Amino acid sequence: MDYLDAAINESLRLYPIVTRLERVAKASVEINSLVIPKDMVVMVPTWSLHRDPEIWPEPEKFKPERYSTWTFGTFKKLGVPGPKPIPLFGTMLAYKKGFTNFDEQCFKKYGKTWGIFDGRQPVLCITDPAMIKTVLIKECYSFFTNRRNFRLNGPLYDAVSIAEDDQWRRIRSVLSPSFTSGRLKEMFSIMQHHSAILVNNMKKMADKDEPLEMKEFFGPYSMDVVASTAFSVDIDSLNNPSDPFVTNIKKMLKFDLLDPLFLAVALFPFLGPIFEKMEFSFFPTSVTDFFYASLQKIKSSRETSKQQENRVDFLQLMIDSQKNLNGGDKDKALSDHEILSQAMIFLFAGYETTSSTLTFLAYNLATNPDVMKKLQQEIDATFPNKGPIEYQALMDMDYLDAAINESLRLYPIAARLERVAKASVEINGLVIPKDMVVMVPTWPLHRDPEIWPEPERFKPERFTKGNKETIDPYTYMPFGMGPRNCIGMRFALVSMKLALVEVLQKFSFSVLPLCNFILIK
Numbered sequence: 001m002d003y004l005d006a007a008i009n010e011s012l013r014l015y016p017i018v019t020r021l022e023r024v025a026k027a028s029v030e031i032n033s034l035v036i037p038k039d040m041v042v043m044v045p046t047w048s049l050h051r052d053p054e055i056w057p058e059p060e061k062f063k064p065e066r067y068s069t070w071t072f073g074t075f076k077k078l079g080v081p082g083p084k085p086i087p088l089f090g091t092m093l094a095y096k097k098g099f100t101n102f103d104e105q106c107f108k109k110y111g112k113t114w115g116i117f118d119g120r121q122p123v124l125c126i127t128d129p130a131m132i133k134t135v136l137i138k139e140c141y142s143f144f145t146n147r148r149n150f151r152l153n154g155p156l157y158d159a160v161s162i163a164e165d166d167q168w169r170r171i172r173s174v175l176s177p178s179f180t181s182g183r184l185k186e187m188f189s190i191m192q193h194h195s196a197i198l199v200n201n202m203k204k205m206a207d208k209d210e211p212l213e214m215k216e217f218f219g220p221y222s223m224d225v226v227a228s229t230a231f232s233v234d235i236d237s238l239n240n241p242s243d244p245f246v247t248n249i250k251k252m253l254k255f256d257l258l259d260p261l262f263l264a265v266a267l268f269p270f271l272g273p274i275f276e277k278m279e280f281s282f283f284p285t286s287v288t289d290f291f292y293a294s295l296q297k298i299k300s301s302r303e304t305s306k307q308q309e310n311r312v313d314f315l316q317l318m319i320d321s322q323k324n325l326n327g328g329d330k331d332k333a334l335s336d337h338e339i340l341s342q343a344m345i346f347l348f349a350g351y352e353t354t355s356s357t358l359t360f361l362a363y364n365l366a367t368n369p370d371v372m373k374k375l376q377q378e379i380d381a382t383f384p385n386k387g388p389i390e391y392q393a394l395m396d397m398d399y400l401d402a403a404i405n406e407s408l409r410l411y412p413i414a415a416r417l418e419r420v421a422k423a424s425v426e427i428n429g430l431v432i433p434k435d436m437v438v439m440v441p442t443w444p445l446h447r448d449p450e451i452w453p454e455p456e457r458f459k460p461e462r463f464t465k466g467n468k469e470t471i472d473p474y475t476y477m478p479f480g481m482g483p484r485n486c487i488g489m490r491f492a493l494v495s496m497k498l499a500l501v502e503v504l505q506k507f508s509f510s511v512l513p514l515c516n517f518i519l520i521k
Helices: 002-014 070-078 092-097 099-110 129-138 154-158 165-179 181-207 215-231 244-252 260-267 271-277 285-304 314-324 327-332 336-366 369-382 391-395 398-410 489-506
Strands: 021-024 029-031 034-036 041-044 113-118 121-126 417-421 425-427 430-432 437-440 509-511 518-520
Touching: 070 113, 070 121, 092 099, 092 260, 099 113, 121 129, 129 417, 129 425, 129 437, 154 285, 154 336, 165 181, 165 314, 165 327, 165 336, 165 489, 181 215, 181 391, 181 489, 215 244, 215 314, 215 336, 215 489, 244 285, 244 336, 260 271, 285 314, 285 336, 314 336, 336 369, 336 398, 336 489, 336 509, 369 398, 369 489, 391 489, 398 489
Parallel strands: 121 437
Antiparallel strands: 021 041, 029 034, 113 121, 417 437, 425 430, 509 518
């Protein structure tokens, strides 16, 4: 009985059984810059927490609808088709087979627009290019904010991918100059150092005629490139897999959509603010503590070092921007915590996206030897006799760019793009209510046969000069689209292009039968 359950929960909000929750500190601890001494009692006053107007609109009003599943009728009222939700879970149980498979099935069954439910949260899925343009570009500031904030972000609450509105705009404007062509060119020699290590380690395996699990090579390469260009830390994770940076970042990336904490917040959104006040986080505390301590140590040493002028990494660029602002511009500078958060999110995002894309690309080339041969011919023509890679020549390679774009079409970095309606808005005759999540499922969009003939086939020619100009930009969005697209896109493409060219100058890929390993020769 849904409404019975909702009525009981709402009454318990107004009159909780436990009006105070108490804990005692066993040792001194610092939480959010507040030092809690040993033996101090820490109390959560649930009575006042349950009546906080920032969390509960009209807090004194008895509204069981806060907890009901009545939102399940939302799309029926709007005339939007979609899979039937079940109480409590909505349509989330279908994610067990992978949300990209679920999105593709919905696209084939319901067409360009459909509705799903993450718990009780309605999610409008759109693949119409005109609607996508309106949501991601035209009305991105006036009616939509960034993706859903499940709140339990721990110390990453002010990272550029999580921050909202004015704070996001300020952070983004400070970071953008770090990703210009000039800055990337300055960092190119650092990337080359790590691509040489990558090739040398692959050669050891090739000399033994042993197969490779490509992620085990591209993963360390991308981690080393990100760590060295972000904060000049030389990990050499290919040869030092037990380095704390390596082990901790792997812990950080073990996120599961079916994680109990995530499910609890997704199914019961009202728990988010409560868990947040209790310091719960999706990210392991030991991991975030390690990285924040490490980055703070690096930042502090930079500020006292006289050698910092020679550094070109992102951390130094953020520190410099903080120092260079003066007078009335001081409020535009990043705080110390914001600087550490940007460095940390860059490490996490840069590692996974680059390594996964290179791994998929190696597989696509191994299973399409004609494409690989054509790409190697372009490499040999651009850099004869296996000559050193030059930045501008690398950026001008047409077929290389096309091969990467085609692989990203099949395996986009951002398989879903989300925005949340800040106010009710009508788009193409469809009313999108306030607080509704609007999602662009790039996976099925990139495989729509009406847009991409033979969509499952790997055909870089779709993106070569003369062809790519005809592609509607709102049908191809591997890095997102609009002002909130991936800020590190250009950086990722440079590091991927360099690694691929270095490897294909010396080796060719082939797939071993009945397994996922790739053989290089």
